[in-house]
Amino acid sequence: MVFIDTHCHLDFDEFKGDFQNYVYRATQLGVHGFVVPGITLEQSQALVGFKQHNQGVYIAFGLHPYFMVEHQDGDFEQLKSLAFEHREQLVAIGECGIDASIEDIEKQQTLFVEHIKLANELSLPLIVHHRQSHHLIMQAFKQVKPKWGGVIHAFSGSLQQAQAYIKLGFKLGVGGTITYERANKTKQALALVPLDSLVLETDAPSMPLAGYQGQINLPERLKAVFDCLVAIRSESESEIAKQVYSSSCSLFNI
Structure with a gap:
């Protein structure tokens, strides 16, 4: 039997000490x-090199709602440019979504809708994060319908x-x-x-x-x-x- 882990953060610090062993055991x-999702602009940028150096890794770019305090004005526009530049290397847009445990829901909703638009423009699926927010995510999908599906x-x-x-x-x-x-x-x-x-x-x-x-x-x-x-x-x-x-x-x- 062959499997794909469709969502794991292999680039996180927790794996750096024994990375090859963790991958081998899997x-x-x-x-x-x-599939390694993006969570911030800086980390999404770094994923390009991470993919090049690690066989079997597929990447996505996104601004995770959990890290709203880290996202600066202009980060999404830079992420968008980065996504167009590296379109051939991307398998999805995300991790994006809405997290009700994080403040500024309205800003999260706006950012999520921008991710949906970007995925539609690039003909890519979405990787959607939710936490007590199914109703808000469906509202966003009514505002802009995702054309290429994705994964919840x-x-x-x-x-x-x-x-x-x-x-x-x-x-x-x-x-x-x-x-x-x-x-x-x-x-x-x-x-x-x-x-x-x-x-x-x-x-x-x-x-x-x-x-x-x-x-x-x-x-x-x-x-x-x-x-x-x-x-x-x-x-x-x-x-x-x-x-x-x-x-x-x-x-x-x-």
Whole structure:
């Protein structure tokens, strides 16, 4: 079985000490592709070199809502220019979205809409971050409809919310959330949606799986996420593996 981790931050400092070993251990478990999103202007710029030096890495540019205090006026315009310059190297626009735990929701909404427009201009999917903000994200999608879909990163929500995203051409990012017993609503939704609407992700080094709280998350744990997905789906293990890999490749044009 071959997998793609459709959302991991391999360029973060947590991995610098033993980077090659972390990647090797992931590949030993079948993880042969890593989508690394942008979070700030400076980090997005650095991703170009990071991709060149690391096989199997695919990159996206974006301004993450969690880092609103770091984003300066003019950062998005620079990011936009950077995205046009490196269009052939990008598989998506993001990480972008709306996070209700961060101040200045109105500014977040404006910035998110700009990301949607950019993705449409470049014919790229979106990598969308949400936190208690599904209603705000859907408002943005009504304001500017995404033309190339994308992935709702770390999806947690109801079946109705899942279906609304799928109707707009989005995949649902299946991550460590489903390894927790309490995530019944999300697991029920992910069990019932079409299989081709799901992709796998770790968000490493964040979002540790159940049993690994307090530790950095690792790309190798994508296999554990997959095992949890198999446990809640009706299809066979091989069918699920084949489909989530195919969906990841088609979504990001890998």
